Amino acid sequence: MKKKIMLGNEAFARGAYEAGVRVVSSYPGTPSTEVTEEAAKFDEICVEWAPNEKTGVETAMGASVGGVRSLSCMKHVGLNVAADPFFTAAYTGVTGGMVILVADDNGCHSSQNEQDSRYYGRAAGVPVLEPSDAQECKDYIMKAYEISEKYDTVVLLRSNTRVSHSRGVVTLGERIEKDRIPYVKNVEKYVAMPAMAKKLHVAQEKRMKQISADADMMDINRVEMKDGSIGIITSGICYQYVKDALPDASILKMGMINPLPKGMIRDFASRVDKLYVIEEGDPVFEEQIRAMGVELAGGKDMFTIQGEYSANMIRKAFGLPLAETAETDSAPGRPPLLCAGCPHRGTFYVLSKLKTTVLGDIGCYTLAALPPTAAMDTCLCMGGSITMAHGFEKAVGTAKNTVAVLGDSTFFHSGITGLINMNYNGSKGTVMVLDNRITGMTGHQDNPSTGRNAKGEPAPAVDIAALCRAIGVKHVVEVDPFDLRAMEKAVKEETERDELSVIIAKRPCALIVKQPNIPYEVTDKCKNCKQCMKIGCPAIEEKDGRPFIVPERCVGCGLCESVCPFDAIRMTGKEASK
Numbered sequence: 292m293k294k295k296i297m298l299g300n301e302a303f304a305r306g307a308y309e310a311g312v313r314v315v316s317s318y319p320g321t322p323s324t325e326v327t328e329e330a331a332k333f334d335e336i337c338v339e340w341a342p343n344e345k346t347g348v349e350t351a352m353g354a355s356v357g358g359v360r361s362l363s364c365m366k367h368v369g370l371n372v373a374a375d376p377f378f379t380a381a382y383t384g385v386t387g388g389m390v391i392l393v394a395d396d397n398g399c400h401s402s403q404n405e406q407d408s409r410y411y412g413r414a415a416g417v418p419v420l421e422p423s424d425a426q427e428c429k430d431y432i433m434k435a436y437e438i439s440e441k442y443d444t445v446v447l448l449r450s451n452t453r454v455s456h457s458r459g460v461v462t463l464g465e466r467i468e469k470d471r472i473p474y475v476k477n478v479e480k481y482v483a484m485p486a487m488a489k490k491l492h493v494a495q496e497k498r499m500k501q502i503s504a505d506a507d508m509m510d511i512n513r514v515e516m517k518d519g520s521i522g523i524i525t526s527g528i529c530y531q532y533v534k535d536a537l538p539d540a541s542i543l544k545m546g547m548i549n550p551l552p553k554g555m556i557r558d559f560a561s562r563v564d565k566l567y568v569i570e571e572g573d574p575v576f577e578e579q580i581r582a583m584g585v586e587l588a589g590g591k592d593m594f595t596i597q598g599e600y601s602a603n604m605i606r607k608a609f610g611l612p613l614a615e616t617a618e619t620d621s622a623p624g625r626p627p628l629l630c631a632g633c634p635h636r637g638t639f640y641v642l643s644k645l646k647t648t649v650l651g652d653i654g655c656y657t658l659a660a661l662p663p664t665a666a667m668d669t670c671l672c673m674g675g676s677i678t679m680a681h682g683f684e685k686a687v688g689t690a691k692n693t694v695a696v697l698g699d700s701t702f703f704h705s706g707i708t709g710l711i712n713m714n715y716n717g718s719k720g721t722v723m724v725l726d727n728r729i730t731g732m733t734g735h736q737d738n739p740s741t742g743r744n745a746k747g748e749p750a751p752a753v754d755i756a757a758l759c760r761a762i763g764v765k766h767v768v769e770v771d772p773f774d775l776r777a778m779e780k781a782v783k784e785e786t787e788r789d790e791l792s793v794i795i796a797k798r799p800c801a802l803i804v805k806q807p808n809i810p811y812e813v814t815d816k817c818k819n820c821k822q823c824m825k826i827g828c829p830a831i832e833e834k835d836g837r838p839f840i841v842p843e844r845c846v847g848c849g850l851c852e853s854v855c856p857f858d859a860i861r862m863t864g865k866e867a868s869k
Contacts, residue, residue, distance in 0.1 A: 292462045292463065292464070293462075293463045294460050294461065294462050294463065295460070295461055295463060296458050296459065296460055296461070297425050297429075297458060297459065297460075297461045298325060298425065298455070298456065298457070298458050299422075299424070299425045299428045299450065299454045299455045299456065299457055299458075299459070300322070300323065300324075300325035300326045300329065300394075300428075300450075300455045300456070301325065301329050301425075301461075302425040302426065302428035302429040302459075302461045303326045303329075303364075303392060303428045303429070303432050303448075303450070303455075304325075304326050304327075304328075304329030304330040304332075304333075305329070305429050305461065305463065306428065306429035306430065306431070306432035306433045307326075307330055307336070307362050307390075307432055308330065308333045308335065308336065308466055309429070309433060309463075309464050309465065309466050309467060310360060310388075310432060310433045310436045310467060311360055311436075311466060311467045311468055311469035312330075312336055312359075312360045312361065312362050312436075313335075313336060313337060313354065313359035313360060313361065313387075313469075313471075314336070314337045314339075314350070314351060314354035314359060314360075314361040314362070315327055315330045315331075315336055315337070315338045315339070315351075315361070315362045315363070315364070316338075316339045316341045316346070316347040316348075316350035316351050316354075316361075316362075316363050317339075317340065317341060317344075317347045317362075317363055317364040317365060318340065318341050318342070318343050318344045318346075318347055318365055318369055318372075318704065319340065319730055319733035319734070319736040320344075320365050320366030320368070320369045320394075320733060321366060321394075321396070321400070321401040321402075321452075321732070321733050321734075322366065322394045322396060322400070322401070322450070322451070322452040322455040322456055323364045323365055323366050323369075323392060323393070323394035323450070323455065324364075324733045324734055324736065325455070326362075326364045326392060326455075327340070327364050327745065328734075328736070328745075330362070331745045331746050331747075335466065338745045338746060339744065339745050340730075340736055340737060340738065340744065340745045341363075342703045342704055342738070342739060343369075343372055343673075343703075343704040343705055344363070344365040344369035344370065344372040344373040345372050345373045345375060345376060347363040347364075347365065347373065348363045348373040348376045348377055348380070348391060349376045350363070351363040351389055351391070352376060352380050352385075352389060352445075354387065354389075355385045355386055355387045355388070355389040356385075356386050356387075356474070356481060357386070357387070357471070357474055358386050358387050358471040358472035358473060358474055359387040359469070359471050359472075360387045360388040360389070360436055360469060361387060361388075361389050361390075362389075362390050362391075362392060362432075363390075363391050363392070364391075364392040364393075364394075365391075365392070365393055365394075366393070366394050366395075366396060366402065367393055367394065367395045367396060367402065367404075367406045367407075367408050368402060368403065368404065368406060368672070368673075369393070370391070370393045370406075370408055370411055371406075371672075372673070372704075372705070373391070374411070377391060377411070377415055377445070378414075378415050379483050379488075380445045381415040381416050381417045381444070381445055381495060382483060382488060382491040382492060382494075382495050383480055383481050383483060383491060384443035384444055384445075384480065384491075384494070384495075384498070385439055385440070385443060385444065385445060386472050386474075387440070387469075387471070387472055388435075388436035388437075388439035388440045388446075389439055389445050389446070390432060390435045390436060390439060390445075390446050390447075390448050391445060391446070391447050391448070392432070392448045392450065393408045393411070393447060393448070393449055393450070394449075394450040394451060394452070394455050395407065395408050395449065395450070395451040395452070395572070396451065396452050397451050397452060397453075397571045397572060397598060397599045398452065398598045398599040399598075400452055401732075403653070403670065403671075403672065405572065405597065405598070407572040407573045407575060408447070408449050409449065409548060409549065409572070409573075409575045410573070410575065411447065412447045412449070412548070412549040413549050413575070415445075415447075416495050416496065416499050417444055417445050417446060417447050417499075417549070418438055418442070418444060418446050418447070418499075418502050418547060418549060418550070419446075419447045419448075419449055419547070419548050419549035420434065420435050420438075420446065420447075420448050420449070420511065420546055420547055420548070421448075421449045421450070421526045421527040421545075421546065421548045422448075422450065422454060422527070422546070423454065423526070423527055423528060423530040423531055423544070424454070424457070424459045424531065425457065425458060425459030425460070425461050426459055426460065426461050426462065427546070428450070428454065428455075428461075429461050429462075431448060431511065431546060432448055434511060434546075435448050438502075442498055442501065442502055443498065444495075444498055444502075447549075449527070449548070450527075451527065451528060451571070452599075453528045453599065454527060454528050499550060502550055503550035503551075503553070506547055506550055506551065506552040506553075506555070507552045507553070507554040507555045509546070509547055509552070511545075511546025511547055512543075512544070512545050512546055512547055512552045512555055513543075513544055513546075514541070514542070514543050514544075514555070514559055515541065515542045515543075515544065516541045516562065517539050517540060517541050517542075518539045518540060518541060519541060519562060519563050519564060520563070520564045520565065521537065521539075521540040521541065521563065521564070521565055521567070522540065522541045522542070522543065522559060522560070522562070522563025522564075522565065522566045522567065523537065523540050523541070523542045523543070523566075523567050523568075523569055524542075524543045524545070524556065524559070524566065524567070524568045524569070524576060524580065525542065525543070525544060525545070525568070525569045525570060526544065526545040526546070526548050526570065526576075527548075527570075527571070528571070528600075529569050529570055529571055529600055530542070530544050532569070532600055532601060532602045532604075532605055533569055533605060535602035536602040536603070536605035536606045536609070536611070537605065537609065537611075541559075541562070541563055543555065543556065543559045545576075548575075548576070551576070551579055551580070553583060556580060556583065556585060557583070557585060560585045560586070565588035565589075566585065566586065566587050566588055567587065567588055567589045567590065567593070568580060568587060568589075568590040569590075569594065569600070569605065570590075571599060571600050572596065573596060574590055574591045574596075577590035577591060589608075593608040594608060602614065603616070626661060627658055627661070628658065628661075628827060628829045629655060629656075629658050629659070629827065629829075630801050630802060630829070631801065631828055631829050631830045631844055631845060631846045631848070632801030632806055632846040632847075632848040632850075633655070633800070633801050634725070634727050634772045634773065634796065634798035634799070634800065634801065635655065635656045635659065635725055635727070635772065635796075636664075636772075636826050636827065636828065636850060637771075637772035637773045637774075637775055637778060637796075637798075637826075637850055637853075638656075638659075638696075638723065638725060638772040638778065638796045639656070639659035639664040639666040639667075640664060640666075640775070640825065640826050640850075640854065641772075641775060641778045641779050641782055642659075642664075642666040642694065642696075642782065643663075643664045643665060643666035643825070644779070645692070645779065645782055645783065646692070647666070647692050647693065647694055647782065647786065648668055648683075648692060648693040648694075649666055649667045649668050649669075649693075649694055649695075649696050650668060650669050650675075650676045650677075650679045650680040650683060650693070650694070650695045650696070651667035651668065651669055651670045651676055651696050651697075652670060652673065652674065652675060652676035652695075652696060652697035652698065652701050652706075653670065653672065653673045653697075653701060653732075654697070654698040654700075654701055654725075654731065654732050655698075655731045655732045656696065656698060656725055657670050661827075662827070663824065663825050663826070663827045664825070664826075664827055667696070672705075673701055673704050673705045674697065674701060674702075674704055674705025674706040674708070674709055675705075675709075676695040676696055676697045676701075676706070676709075676722075677695045677697065677706050677709030677710055677712075677713065677722055678709040678712060678713075679695070680693060680694070680695035680713075680718075680720050680722070681695075681709065681712060681713045681716070681718045681720060684718055684719065684720050689719075690718065690719045690720035690721065690786070691786060691787060692786050692787075693720060693721070693786065694720070694721045694722070694723050694782070694786060694794075695709075695720065695721070695722045695723065696722075696723045696725065697722075697723075697724060697725065698724070698725045698726075698727065698730075698731065699724060699725065699726040699727065699728070699729075699730075699738060699740050699755065700729075700730035700731075700736075700738040702724050702755065703738055703739050703740070703753070706722075706724075707758070707762070710722060710759065710762055710764070710793070711762055711763075713791055714762055714763040714764060714791055715763075718791050719788070719789055719790055719791060720791060720792075721782075721785045721786050721788070721791075721792050721793070721794065722791075722792070722793045722794070723793075723794045723795075723796060724755055724759075724793065724794070724795045724796070725772075725796050726740065726755055726795050726796060726797045726798075727798065727799055727800040728740065728741055728799045728800060728803065729741060729799070729800045729803050731800050731802075735800070735802065735803060737750075739752070739753045740752055740753050740754075740755055755795055756769055756793075756795055759793045759795075764791055764792065764793050765790060765791075765792075766785065766788060766790060766791070766792035766793070767792070767793045767795065768781045768785060768792070768793070768794050768795065769794075769795045769797050770794060770795070770796060770797070771796075771797060771798055772796040772797075772798050773798060773848065773849070773850055773853070775850075775853050775854065778796070781794050782794065801846060801848065806846040806847060806848065807846070807847035807848075808846060808847055809847035809862050809863065810830075810840065810842035810845035810847060810862070810863050811840050811845055811847065811849065811851060811852060811860055811861065811862055811863065812840055812842075812860070812861065812862075812863050813837070813838050813839060813840055813859060813860055814859050814860070814861060815859075816857050816858060816859035817837060817838065817857065817859040817860075818857050818859070819836070819837050819838070820856065820857070821833075821838055822854050822855060822856060823838050823851040823854055823855055823860060824838055825854070826850055826851060826854060828850070828851060829844055830844035830845040830846070831851060840860070842863065847862070
């Protein structure tokens with residue numbers, strides 16, 4: 292058998308391929324994004340970027356009803372968006388196997404919260420699997436399809452940042468070609484109107500009882516008996532930490548984390564002197580195990596609900612010596628910044644200059660909330676900028692000098708309905724769509740405006756300006772965010788306008804277009820006003836008390852030259868002389 296070192300997310304994609312998956316529909320969201328990107332490399336799989344997670348799950352469900360295995364991937368907050376079809380699909384069951392892969396972000400590396408997706412599995416009433424390493428990522432997704440089709444259920448496959456983004460050796464297998472199951476009309480199964488839904492709920496509860504009874508015998512739940520003085524119940528990445536910190540402890544490793552293998556838990560508890568539960572996030576296991584009447588020596592009283600765990604955290608909790616770690620105190624701190632040449636920089640420089648109230652959104656541009664621009668007042672969720680701006684206007688009584696700001700991908704994800712709401716309910720606010728021609732924050736995935744699909748093939752491109760006008764917005768302005776005069780004029784005019792308006796800041800992401808690569812320099816004309824430093828460019832730093840452009844970082848966008856009031860910034864001497 293061929294073996295390969297793979298990222299956890301790569302292994303998920305490989306497992307989907309080997310399991311015979313035909314359709315994948317997802318929305319990019321760190322730390323899940325690479326699963327769909329890798330799946331797109333297989334010709335046998337139809338792979339799509341959906342406008343949002345709800346659309347992705349509905350597409351996957353349609354494919355399942357059509358008789359093939361399907362997959363939809365997202366990050367934890369994306370499952371909120373997909374909750375409507377997810378909960379009903381838990382009632383209806385499936386035809387072809389269907390898996391929803393959700394990646395949690397313990398530690399908030401790239402998220403606005405630390406939501407625990409295990410609750411969704413319990414609330415919806417579906418089985419939940421959780422791998423611990425790359426090999427299990429491949430194995431568990433294949434197992435998930437077996438469970439899905441055996442028990443007629445959607446399966447939730449839970450990952451997290453460390454599992455998705457760590458590498459391990461994976462044994463590769465061959466693809467299993469599954470024949471499409473012929474479609475048979477079944478209204479009582481797939482039409483979830485009240486009369487049918489009541490029956491479907493009964494069937495769902497029966498299904499979960501059967502899975503719960505079978506969980507004790509599933510090979511993805513296993514006991515590793517060693518020293519009987521300490522027993523640990525755990526799953527996922529915490530299993531790796533436990534193995535490292537407590538190599539002699541007995542472990543009950545759960546691969547299926549909903550429903551719990553209750554018989555196995557009780558048996559394991561009877562074989563150890565002291566029983567502990569170690570789980571990142573909320574006390575989901577602990578509360579259920581205590582409710583079973585099983586005595587625990589420790590759980591969340593020894594650990595935190597917030598952030599990620601580590602082997603040393605476990606060692607410390609058990610009073611063991613800590614392992615040596617690399618010294619990091621000397622590493623210089625660096626706040627997250629927009630890239631050199633980022634088109635958002637011009638937009639937020641103007642918004643900061645005009646002291647505009649900015650209702651913000653999720654994306655690279657959220658970094659504009661930080662100094663030196665400090666030009667964002669709120670960030671709630673995907674698409675929330677528009678609807679919050681509408682509510683803000685209704686509360687304050689005016690939309691003057693107030694804008695909602697969101698990216699192009701976010702606009703398609705969940706901004707369009709908010710704009711319709713503003714138009715329908717008589718808002719006079721201003722919406723800014725930052726159209727950088729890509730989904731930037733998650734690693735440059737295409738979206739409905741880029742003209743390419745998930746496989747890089749040509750696709751119809753949505754004209755954002757035309758779409759806004761079609762919704763009913765009369766005043767739509769397109770402007771280059773690096774044309775500061777035009778941008779300032781547009782913001783002033785539109786925020787003073789007594790009607791709904793949209794400003795589209797159009798300039799490609801600096802990482803997807805060829806930059807001029809002509810560095811700029813600060814000349815002797817500099818009066819040390821430091822206006823150039825207010826744009827927050829990582830290529831500009833202070834040296835000997837004065838602004839200095841680091842040539843290796845400068846991409847030659849020229850924004851600093853535009854903001855300098857003394858004409859003290861120019862292209863380097865060599866280039867300027869040409």
